[in-house]
Amino acid sequence: MLSAFHPLPKLVVCLVWLAASIAMFDAGFQLAVIATVALLLIVAERRSPLLVIGLMIPFALFGFGFFTTSVLFRQDSDFALQMARETPLHGEAVSAGTVLFLRAIACGMVSAAFVLTTDPAGLLKALMANWRLPPRVAFALFSVMQLLPDLAREAQQVRLARAMKRGRLPRRLVGPVEMWSLVIPLLAFAIRRAGRAAIAMEAKGLRPSGRRTIVGAPQWRSGDAVRAGGALALLASLIALTL
Amino acid sequence: MAWASTVTSVLPRPEPAAEWRGVSVAYPHQRRPVLDAVDLALGRGERLLLLGPSGCGKSTLLATLTGLVPISVEASVEGDIMIDAVDVTTRGAADWASHVAFLFQDAEQTLCGMTVADEIGFALENRAAPEGEIRRAIDAAMSALDLPPGWRGRWTATLSGGERQLVAIAAAQAQAAPMLVADEPSANLAPEAAQRLRRVIRRHRGSVLLVDHRLDRLVDLVDRIVLLDRDGRLAAKGAPRDFFRTHASSLEANGVWRPLAARLDEELARNGVALAKPPLTLDELLRQLPDIPASRRATAHDILNRFAKAQTAPPQDNSGDVLVELQNAACAPLFGPVVLPDASVSVRAGELVAILGRNGAGKSTLAMTLAGLLRPRRGRRIGDPAGVSFQNPENQFTGGSVADELAQATASCPGAAPSCEELLAHWGLQGLERRHPFELSHGQKRRLALATLTAGDRWPWLVLDEPTAGLDFANTETLVGHIRALAAHGAAIVIVTHDVDFAFRVCHRAIVVDSGSIAFDGPMPALARDTDLLRRAGLEEPSIGPLLSWLELEPQC
Amino acid sequence: MTSRNWTLRELLIVAVLGAVFGVLYLAWVQVWLVAQAIFGAITMDVVMGFWFIVSIIAAAMVRKPGAALLSELLAAATQVLLGSPAGLLLLVTGLVQGAGAEAVFAATRWRNYSLPVLMLAGVGAAVASYAYTWIRFDYGALAPGLLVAMFVLRCASGALLGGLLGHSITEALYRTGVLNGLGIDRDKRLAPA
Numbered sequence: 005m006l007s008a009f010h011p012l013p014k015l016v017v018c019l020v021w022l023a024a025s026i027a028m029f030d031a032g033f034q035l036a037v038i039a040t041v042a043l044l045l046i047v048a049e050r051r052s053p054l055l056v057i058g059l060m061i062p063f064a065l066f067g068f069g070f071f072t073t074s075v076l077f078r079q080d081s082d083f084a085l086q087m088a089r090e091t092p093l094h095g096e097a098v099s100a101g102t103v104l105f106l107r108a109i110a111c112g113m114v115s116a117a118f119v120l121t122t123d124p125a126g127l128l129k130a131l132m133a134n135w136r137l138p139p140r141v142a143f144a145l146f147s148v149m150q151l152l153p154d155l156a157r158e159a160q161q162v163r164l165a166r167a168m169k170r171g172r173l174p175r176r177l178v179g180p181v182e183m184w185s186l187v188i189p190l191l192a193f194a195i196r197r198a199g200r201a202a203i204a205m206e207a208k209g210l211r212p213s214g215r216r217t218i219v220g221a222p223q224w225r226s227g228d229a230v231r232a233g234g235a236l237a238l239l240a241s242l243i244a245l246t247l
Numbered sequence: 248m249a250w251a252s253t254v255t256s257v258l259p260r261p262e263p264a265a266e267w268r269g270v271s272v273a274y275p276h277q278r279r280p281v282l283d284a285v286d287l288a289l290g291r292g293e294r295l296l297l298l299g300p301s302g303c304g305k306s307t308l309l310a311t312l313t314g315l316v317p318i319s320v321e322a323s324v325e326g327d328i329m330i331d332a333v334d335v336t337t338r339g340a341a342d343w344a345s346h347v348a349f350l351f352q353d354a355e356q357t358l359c360g361m362t363v364a365d366e367i368g369f370a371l372e373n374r375a376a377p378e379g380e381i382r383r384a385i386d387a388a389m390s391a392l393d394l395p396p397g398w399r400g401r402w403t404a405t406l407s408g409g410e411r412q413l414v415a416i417a418a419a420q421a422q423a424a425p426m427l428v429a430d431e432p433s434a435n436l437a438p439e440a441a442q443r444l445r446r447v448i449r450r451h452r453g454s455v456l457l458v459d460h461r462l463d464r465l466v467d468l469v470d471r472i473v474l475l476d477r478d479g480r481l482a483a484k485g486a487p488r489d490f491f492r493t494h495a496s497s498l499e500a501n502g503v504w505r506p507l508a509a510r511l512d513e514e515l516a517r518n519g520v521a522l523a524k525p526p527l528t529l530d531e532l533l534r535q536l537p538d539i540p541a542s543r544r545a546t547a548h549d550i551l552n553r554f555a556k557a558q559t560a561p562p563q564d565n566s567g568d569v570l571v572e573l574q575n576a577a578c579a580p581l582f583g584p585v586v587l588p589d590a591s592v593s594v595r596a597g598e599l600v601a602i603l604g605r606n607g608a609g610k611s612t613l614a615m616t617l618a619g620l621l622r623p624r625r626g627r628r629i630g631d632p633a634g635v636s637f638q639n640p641e642n643q644f645t646g647g648s649v650a651d652e653l654a655q656a657t658a659s660c661p662g663a664a665p666s667c668e669e670l671l672a673h674w675g676l677q678g679l680e681r682r683h684p685f686e687l688s689h690g691q692k693r694r695l696a697l698a699t700l701t702a703g704d705r706w707p708w709l710v711l712d713e714p715t716a717g718l719d720f721a722n723t724e725t726l727v728g729h730i731r732a733l734a735a736h737g738a739a740i741v742i743v744t745h746d747v748d749f750a751f752r753v754c755h756r757a758i759v760v761d762s763g764s765i766a767f768d769g770p771m772p773a774l775a776r777d778t779d780l781l782r783r784a785g786l787e788e789p790s791i792g793p794l795l796s797w798l799e800l801e802p803q804c
Numbered sequence: 805m806t807s808r809n810w811t812l813r814e815l816l817i818v819a820v821l822g823a824v825f826g827v828l829y830l831a832w833v834q835v836w837l838v839a840q841a842i843f844g845a846i847t848m849d850v851v852m853g854f855w856f857i858v859s860i861i862a863a864a865m866v867r868k869p870g871a872a873l874l875s876e877l878l879a880a881a882t883q884v885l886l887g888s889p890a891g892l893l894l895l896v897t898g899l900v901q902g903a904g905a906e907a908v909f910a911a912t913r914w915r916n917y918s919l920p921v922l923m924l925a926g927v928g929a930a931v932a933s934y935a936y937t938w939i940r941f942d943y944g945a946l947a948p949g950l951l952v953a954m955f956v957l958r959c960a961s962g963a964l965l966g967g968l969l970g971h972s973i974t975e976a977l978y979r980t981g982v983l984n985g986l987g988i989d990r991d992k993r994l995a996p997a
Contacts, residue, residue, distance in 0.1 A: 018892060019892065022891075022892055022893060026893075026940070062888075063891070065837055066833075066837070066890065100945075104941070111890075111891045111892070111893055112890070112891045114891065114892070115884060115891030115892040115893075116891070118892065119884065119885060124885065125361060125362065125365070140812055140815055141815065141819075143359055144812075144815045144816045144818075144819040145819060145878075145881075146359055146361050147359055147816055147819070148816075148819045148820055148822075148823045149404070150358060150359070150361075150403065150404050151820060151823070152823060152827075153404050154356070154404075155824070158639070158642070160580075160581055160582070161637055161638070161639065161642045162642045163581075164581075164615065164620050164621075164635075164637070164642075165635070165637050165642040165643035166643075166645070167620055168618070168620055168632070168633075168634065168635045168643070169643065169645070169655075171632065173619070173620065173622060174581070174620065176581065176582070180831070180835065183828075183831065187828070187973065188973070188976050188977060188980070189641065189642075189644075190824065191821070191824060191973075191977055192641075192685055192977060192980045192982045193641070194820045194821075194824055195817055195820060195821075195977070195982045195983070196982050197356065197357070197820075198813065198816035198817045198819070198820045199813050199816070199817070199982075200351070200353075200356070200357045201357040201359070201816055202319065202811070202812040202813035202815075202816045203310075203315055203319050203320070203351070203357075203813075204349070204351055204354070204357040204358075204359075205359060205369075205812060206315065206319055206340050206341050206812055207313065207315060207340060207341075207344060207347075207349040207351070208341075208344055208349075208369050208370040208373060208418070208422065209341050209342075209344030209345070209370050209373035209374055210341055210369075210373050210812065211339070211341045211342070211373065212809070212812075214375070215375040216372050216373055216374075216375050217371070217372045217375050217376060217377065217378055217381060218372065219364075219365065219368055219372060219378055219381050219382070220364075220365065275993075276993070319811070319812075319813065320985070321984075321985045647979060683979050683980050683981055685980040685981055685982065686980070686981035
C-alpha cells in the first residue's frame with residue numbers, strides 16, 4: 005500500500021506526521037506513532053517484524069543520548085537526590101527524557117517507512133515533473149547513486165594496494181584510521197569521475213533549462229487521495245485521543 | 248524512422264558533415280599546443296579512423312567538435328570548426344546533441360546512473376521528444392544490440408563493465424544523430440560484444456569518426472584513415488589499403504598500432520617480396536602467397552617464420568624454484584562469494600604466466616590470492632608475497648609527488664637501492680619528480696607503479712593486473728621490454744589480461760579461468776590451437792593465429 | 805572570469821562531495837555515540853564541527869554562492885537515504901548548518917576563502933546549529949553553565965574540525981590536480997605566488 009502511494013503526497017504526509025511528533029510532547033502519542041508505523045510496515049508492506057525492530061535500534065541509541073542529557077542536566081533535576089534516596093524514578097526530568105527518547109524513535113520510524121517504500125528514481129522523476137526540480141540537479145543525484153558502489157569497489161582496491169605495500173593482509177573491516185586515510189584518494193577519484201560524467205551528460209543534450217520529456221514518472225492515481233486523507237485522518241484521531 | 252527527421256536531406260550534399268579548419272588547441276599552463284593547425288573534413292556518410300600516439304590530441308580533437316572544448320574543458324581554441332557548414336560556437340555543446348552522438352572513452356564509467364531503459368532514452372528525453380517515440384527508440388536500440396529485454400528495468404550499477412559498455416553503445420544509437428563519434432569503443436568489450444559494435448558501425452547511416460587501437464577488427468570497415476603525430480599535427484591520410492604501405496615509416500616513428508598484416512607486408516617488401524594488393528588482414532596476405540615468384544619463396548617463408556616467432560613468447564624451461572603454490576584453495580574477493588572453489592596452481596622463478604578469461608570469471612581474484620593479498624577461504628597458500636600492479640595504478644600511490652613515491656619504494660629495500668635519478672631515467676619519467684602522481688598520463692602512471700614495485704628487489708615475483716589497458720603501441724612495446732628484462736633477472740611475472748595478443752607475445756604459459764575452475768594450465772601455443780576452449784572461455788584467437796596455422800600446414804620449401 | 809551560473813561539472817562535484825561526506829558523517833555519528841557513552845552528554849558539541857566540513861570544502865572548491873548550503877543539504881539527504889537515525893529531520897539540520905556557513909561566505913561576497921574565513925564559516929555553522937538545537941531540544945530548561953560550555957565548545961569545534969580540517973583536505977585535493985578549472989584553481993593561478 006505504501007509502495008503504490010505516489011512519492012510526493014507521501015513525502016508531504018510524512019512531513020506532517022513528523023511535525024506532529026515534534027509538536028506533541030507526550031509519551032503516549034509517540035508510542036502510538038511507533039506502533040502505527042510498525043504495523044503498517046509489517047502488515048501492509050509485508051516486511052519482516054525482525055527488520056522493523058532492527059530499524060528501531062539505531063534510533064533508540066540516538067534517542068538514548070537525549071534521555072541521559074535530560075535526566076542529568078536539567079536545571080531543576082533532582083536526579084542525584086532521588087538516586088541518593090533510592091526512591092523510584094519519577095518526576096519531570098525522567099518523563100521529559102522519555103518523551104525525547106520515544107520521539108527519536110517515532111521520527112526515525114516515519115523516515116524509515118518513507119525511505120523503505122520509495123524508489124529513488126521514481127521520487128526524483130516525480131520531483132522533476134511536478135515540483136520543478138531542475139533536471140541537472142536530479143541527474144547529478146542519479147549520477148552520484150551510480151558512483152557510490154563504484155567508489156566502494158575502488159576503496160577495496162586501494163586497501164589491497166596499501167596492504168601489499170605494508171606487507172600485511174588487509175583486515176576485512178575498515179577501522180576509523182584507515183577510513184580517514186582513504187578520504188583523499190577516493191575524493192580525487194570521485195571528483196574526476198564527476199567531471200567526466202558531466203561532459204558525457206552534456207554531450208547527450210542535458211541543458212540547464214528548457215522542456216524535456218520524463219518517461220516513467222510516477223502517475224497520479226485515485227487511490228492517492230484516499231491514502232493521503234486516511235493517513236491525515238488517522239493522525240488527527242491520534243492527536244485527539246492524546247489531548 | 249525517428250532519425251530521418253534530423254537528417255534534413257536525403258540527397259547527398261557537397262559540404263562535409265564536419266570540418267576542422269586550421270584548428271589549434273592549447274590547454275592552460277601547458278607549454279606546447281596539443282593540436283597544431285589541423286585541417287580535416289569528414290564527408291557525409293564517410294567512416295573515418297583517427298590514429299595517433301597517446302597524448303597526441305585525438306580525444307581533444309573529438310571534444311572540439313561540439314564545443315566541449317573549450318566550454319566544458321578549459322582550453323584556448325583557434326581556427327574554425329563546422330558541423331553541416333554551421334560554426335559550432337553558435338550553439339552550446341548540449342544543443343549539438345541532435346547532430347552528434349558521442350561514445351567517450353570508458354563510456355561505461357560515465358553512465359548517468361539509472362535503469363537501462365532510462366539510460367538509453369536519456370538523449371531523446373533531453374530533446375523533449377514525445378514519449379511514444381522514445382519508447383520505440385529504446386526498443387530498437389535494445390534489439391539492435393541484442394540486449395535481453397529483462398535488462399530494461401535493471402540499474403546500470405548492477406551490470407558488469409562490458410555490459411555497461413553495450414548499454415552506452417545502445418544509448419548512442421538511440422540518440423539518432425547523423426554523426427557518430429567513438430573514442431576507443433571496443434576497449435572493454437568481449438569478443439561477442441565487439442561483433443555487435445561492428446554491426447552498429449556498419450549499419451550506421453551517417454558519418455562515423457572513430458578512434459581506436461584494435462585495428463585488426465575495425466580496419467576493414469573504414470573508408471579513410473588519418474594520422475595525428477606527437478605534436479598534434481595531421482601527418483598522413485589515405486584509404487586503408489594504401490595508407491599502411493605508404494606511411495609505414497610515419498606510423499612506426501609515431502609508435503602507432505598497425506595491423507599485423509601491414510607490418511608483415513612491410514617486412515616482406517623490405518626484403519624484396521612485393522605483394523600485389525596491400526593486405527588488411529593476415530588471411531588476405533596468405534592468399535596472395537602462391538603468387539610470389541618461386542625464386543623469392545624461400546625468403547618469404549623465412550620472413551614469415553621469423554615474424555611468427557617474434558610474436559610468440561619464447562619457451563621457458565621449468566627449472567626454477569617454486570615461488571608460490573596454491574593447494575585446493577577456495578578463492579574469493581574480500582566481501583564476496585567464492586568464485587573458484589578448488590584452485591591448485593604453482594609458479595616458478597623466471598616464468599611468465601598469463602591468466603586469461605572472461606570479465607568476471609575470477610582472473611583478478613585468482614591473481615590476488617596467488618599474490619597473497621586475499622586469504623583463501625579453504626585450502627592453503629604457500630610462498631612469498633608478490634608485488635602487485637593494480638588495474639588503476641593510482642590505487643597504489645601514497646606519496647605526494649613522484650620523487651616521494653620512489654623514495655618510499657627504495658626506503659623499504661633490503662640491500663643497496665638505486666638512486667631516484669637512475670629510476671627516473673630507466674623508466675622514462677625524467678622531469679616529473681615534483682608532479683603529483685595523479686597528474687601523470689596513464690602510461691606514465693603505469694611506469695611509475697612498476698618502478699616502485701621493482702626498485703629494490705623487495706618482491707621476488709610480480710602480479711600485473713591488466714597492465715596494457717589504456718596504453719598505446721609505443722608504451723606497450725616499452726612494457727614488453729621491461730617485463731622481459733625482469734624475467735631474465737629471475738623474477739616470475741603473472742599477468743592478468745584480456746588482451747590475448749599481448750599474452751601470446753609475452754607469456755609462454757597460460758592459465759584460463761572459466762565457469763568457476765581452471766580450464767587450462769599449460770603452454771600458450773597449445774591454448775592458441777584449442778579453438779573450442781577459446782570459444783567456451785570467451786576468448787578470441789590471437790591475431791597471429793592464421794599465420795601459425797598456415798606455417799604448420801605448409802611444407803618447408 | 806567567473807560566471808554566477810553553475811556548470812554541470814560543479815553541480816556534480818558538489819553532489820559527489822555531499823554523498824561521500826554523507827557517508828563519513830554517518831560513520832562519525834557512530835564515533836560520537838561511543839564517545840558519548842564514555843564521556844557524557846557534552847561530547848556532541850566537541851565532535852560537532854566535523855558535520856560542517858563539507859560546506860567548507862564545497863565552498864572553497866567551487867567558490868560560488870550556494871555551494872555551502874547545497875552540499876550540506878545533499879549530505880543530509882544521503883544520510884537519510886542510508887537510514888540515518890536522525891531521519892528526515894536531518895534535512896532541516898543540514899539546511900540550518902549550511903545556511904550558517906553560507907552566511908559567512910555571503911558576508912565576504914563569496915570572494916574570500918582564506919583560512920580565517922573558512923574557520924569563521926565553521927563558527928557560523930556552529931552558531932546556527934546551536935540556535936536550531938536550542939529550539940528543537942528545549943535547551944532552555946538546561947543548566948546555564950552547561951549551555952555556555954556547549955556553545956563555546958561547539959564554536960571551537962566548528963572552527964577546527966570544520967574550518968581548519970576542511971582547509972587542509974581542500975589543499976591536499978588541489979595538489980592532486982583534480983580541481984583544475986574550478987573556482988579554486990582560477991583564484992590560485994591569478995593570485996601572485
